[in-house]
Amino acid sequence: MTDLSSNPVKAVPSARPNSGSLYQRDTRTRRRNAAEKRFRAYGLTAILIAVLALAFLVTTIIRDGSGAFRQTYLSIPVALDAEILDPQGNRDPAQMASVLTLSYGQVLDRALDRAVADLNLQIPGLQDGDVDGLVSRDASAQLRRMVLDNPELVGQTVDVNVLVNGRIDGYFKGRVTMQSAERDSNVSPQQLLLAEALRDEGLLVTRFNREFLTNADASDQRPEAAGVGVAMLGSLYMMLVVLFLAVPIGVAASIYLEEFAPKNRITDIIEVNISNLAAVPSIVFGILGLAVFINFVGLPQSAPIVGGLVLTLMTLPTIIIATRAALKSVPPSIRDAALGVGASKMQTVFHHVLPLAMPGILTGTIIGLAQALGETAPLLLIGMVAFVREFPAAPPEGLFDPASALPVQVYNWTQRSDPAFVERASGAIIVLLVFLLCMNLLAIYLRRKFERRW
Amino acid sequence: MKFLGLGATALSVIALTATAASARDQVQVAGSSTVLPYSTIVAELFGENTDFATPVIESGGSSTGLRRFCEGVGPNTIDIANSSRAMRETEVAECAANGVTDIIEVRFGYDGIVFASAADGNEFALTPADVFNALAARRVVDGAVVDNTATNWAEVNPDLPDQEILVFVPGTRHGTREVFEEKVIIQGCADSGAKEVFEAELSEEDAKEACVRLRTDGRSIDIDGDYTETLARIGSSPNGIGVFGLSFYENNTDTLRVATINGVVPSTETISSGEYPVSRPLFFYVKKAHIGVIPGLKEFAEFFVSDAIAGPNGPLAAYGLVSDPELASVQQTVADEVTMQ
Known part of the structure; x- marks a missing residue:
């Protein structure tokens, strides 16, 4: 801008000799052309900065956020123990509703323990609690809904497809690593090894997460179940x-x-x-x-x-x-x-x-x-x-x-x-x-x- | 024309339903961001396990929550205020002035406050006196009050690592700040002998003031956002030490390393036994006038403090809550709807 305004005619009277030839650019024309080139360069730089900023924003968001559209699920057979889920034994949904999700958690834990034992996996240092921590806390709620919708299921063994704990899911998405798991009080490297073994068996699958779009928000304890x-x-x-x-x-x-x-x-x-x-x-x-x-x-x-x-x-x-x-x-x-x-x-x-x-x-x-x-x-x-x-x-x-x-x-x-x-x-x-x-x-x-x- | 007609129809429909809108059928809660995660965990389980609607929970801080709680009685006001500190006299008076007289105070557990730094940094074994000497605006050296110019932890206490002093403390709008001042800074002020010197020079009130005045030269930084902001600040300045709630730390042990206080590692066990000194009770306040009007309000309060939820083996303890050893009496308070005096 300063070039344009500091370029009045009277400042450069001698720069415009009447040489006459249109093929020869005089100083003033050259300055005008240079000013235009500079202006274009400024504009281009501005656009470039904006595009770069946008590209950075979009790539970070997509890098961080694309994981939300994929989620890891575990499919296991669960024996719906009548003693825990229907203590009165009359399959009355109203009475069965008094059984809290926490009890369904126990049923799920047993099913997990059995499934892992059946597979005969050899994971050194695996502790009892590690297996239970594999699935999401939302899984017991899912199981409870399923049973209350259809009380006849009690006593049977059904195949369920449940969400996996957020940390394990994070491992398959690269968010959690063996190194971070060692320091993390919520997940152990043994759990990650177990999850890997289960994936190799085909029980653990990471697939498109439609639920992210249809689920409601979830509490701090089950990020894997949260949706918009x-x-x-x-x-x-x-x-x-x-x-x-x-x-x-x-x-x-x-x-x-x-x-x-x-x-x-x-x-x-x-x-x-x-x-x-x-x-x-x-x-x-x-x-x-x-x-x-x-x-x-x-x-x-x-x-x-x-x-x-x-x-x-x-x-x-x-x-x-x-x-x-x-x-x-x-x-x-x-x-x-x-x-x-x-x-x-x-x-x-x-x-x-x-x-x-x-x-x-x-x-x-x-x-x-x-x-x-x-x-x-x-x-x-x-x-x-x-x-x-x-x-x-x-x-x-x-x-x-x-x-x-x-x-x-x-x-x-x-x-x-x-x-x-x-x-x-x-x-x-x-x-x-x-x-x-x-x-x-x-x-x-x-x-x-x-x-x-x- | 079509637009206008459609708009007019919509307006009239809305006006009609507005007059027909009845009392709400879900509990509304607002308040402390420290209590928020516990509250959401309970609300989720409550919605799942009962026929009542899942309560709606807002954050905003203890003071904001209590102010909204005290706005009055009626379906347009909240039913429960979460708070990470006890209600103040002035707040009780404000409540009473607006017709909120019967308030049930429920203390559902304790929360620890921890100092944590980047996981790959130095280990810290702090005492309240160390923290006071590092952060106070004026401290006492050889019996004389001097401006605090310490820049290194080793300068404060030769046993501490040779690391620059940089602490992220909760801002004044947080309930956590009050506990931090009371349990760490004032304690440290007394332990280091600074309090005596201050008291000799100033009135008692001013001495307390002098104790809690933190330095403003950029070594102690107030964080007005949430713990996630503190975590991000530690991520960008690895020499920093942050003040966190125990549950937040327990969810981020892969990136944070906790400091011991007086040689005690913070955990739910050491806090409930009283060994770890920096903890505070967590509360929620129930508006008694809403019980029986808002469906599920009392049931939610009872569910919250039940053994299965707030007990030592419940989901809240798993998240980092130190369960109240007197939970049974709290349950009785809720069941009998005993109000504050």
Whole structure:
């Protein structure tokens, strides 16, 4: 830039001799060309830095997070001991429900011990407790659900496919090594050797983990069972609320402001305020949401409806600004022509201006939605940054059930003590990025599809 | 037009259901991030083993949780506050002012606080006095109060390794900080004889203040985030020592090496026997007015403190909780809904 401005004509009067030949570049032309080259180089460097940063971000996330989409499972036969699981012996599900998952853990431990003994594996230094620690704590819950759904299974031996403990799973993903296992109080190298032997026998399989997308969050003790199901549903519900509230309100407001409202001091003030609101930190909307929707209106905490309402407030300015810009870009000749053939003002707007402005409106809306999808701060105050395991019901009732959200899930998982949650958090980021990518692709597609040229 | 119509319909549906929305059917909990993992483990098991919905658990810190707990009575307020310290007088008064008068205090176990450094670093055998001398803003050398300029652990105590002093301590918004100050720094202040010197010069209150004032020259760093942040800081500066909860350390023994205090290795056993000095009770507070209104509230509290869960062989102990030796009386408190005085 300095080159351009420090290059006034009077500074280099002698550098421009009237030699005349157009084939010979004079000093001034050379400087101008050099300045342009430099500018291009700066631009290219900027883009290159941005691309490198993005590539770094994406590769780290994919490297850390791809593991979340693969999970290790163990299939073993389990003898469902009637003495433990149905002490009354009458197969009454109501009475069998009093048997806690902890008892199912015992059943599972026995089955494991037997399976390992049957295989006759020789692993030096293997201790009794090591075999039990192989499967996830979620496995006993899975077994209990299975038995309560079908009490007739008690007394039989069934083949089950259960999750493997997070540390063992981490070993097959390269997160846990023999060296780290030696220092780790939660896993021993013998367990890893045993797991390897079981894998060689074909009992232990690492496969695609669909459950990551459908499971709810899990506690610190079973990272292997944690999934983004509830969070995805919560995010979806919030986006529905935002879509159904922010779009009509935002578009209506912009049409009125742009086409009907008189241009006076009041509309000027409103305009300034809208631009201002677009830049207000999102946490402010969270405080507002807590005060208005929860404390005043009495809506429940942790509910997607409140999250959706807060995000609606946050997205409205973005949508209004984008819509007004789109309406402004429709040439006045269209309006004049419509009015000229006798259309009313409203007909002009809805039949001619709005359809032409639609691509711009859609793009603005989708960008606003994408922004809302990634928001965590306003959700903190309305109780959505929480551990939620129950899936919300179908809308509209489900909008009032507690739910989490995708960015919240990422935030929650980065705070857990078990290192396996790092992988989960990155996995959730991948899901979030895929969502955002889809939304942006949709925005581009819609814009292309409805685009008009004059 | 279609847009507007659709929006209007949606609005009316939402307005209708909003008025019809009844009391919630799941327990809501908020508070200490130290108690959070225990609370989620219990909530998970509770949801799995009973017909009640899994409670919703928020984090945010002991003080935040208790403030929200004290906001009032009604389905829009939380039912249980988790806390890594006992409720303060002022908080009880605030609760009472908002109509929350009957509060059941439940102490469900103890948590140890440990010093840990990178697994491949030096071994540390600390005493509270060492920590005080390394971290206090002013310490006592040969009977005179001097500004703390020690840069190396060996300078503080020749038996300690020759390593730069760099400690990550929990920030003031954490309940852990209070315990750290009380059980380590003030103890160290007394053990090193600094307290006596301070008290001779200042009033008792000021002497305590002088004890807990940590140095600000970058040797003692406040961490306002969670333990995962402390862990990340140790990862990037291998000379650092971090203050962690015992359960967090036990989940990361592959990357962390724990320091002994007074020669005792922290573990659930040494903490419950009282040998390891730095521990604190963990609490949750139940709003009695919500029992019978929110389904499963009392059942959840009872489930939490039952022997199968909070006992020495339960899943909480496996995660790092030091179970309460007086668990039976705690169970009785919950069963009888005995409120705080």
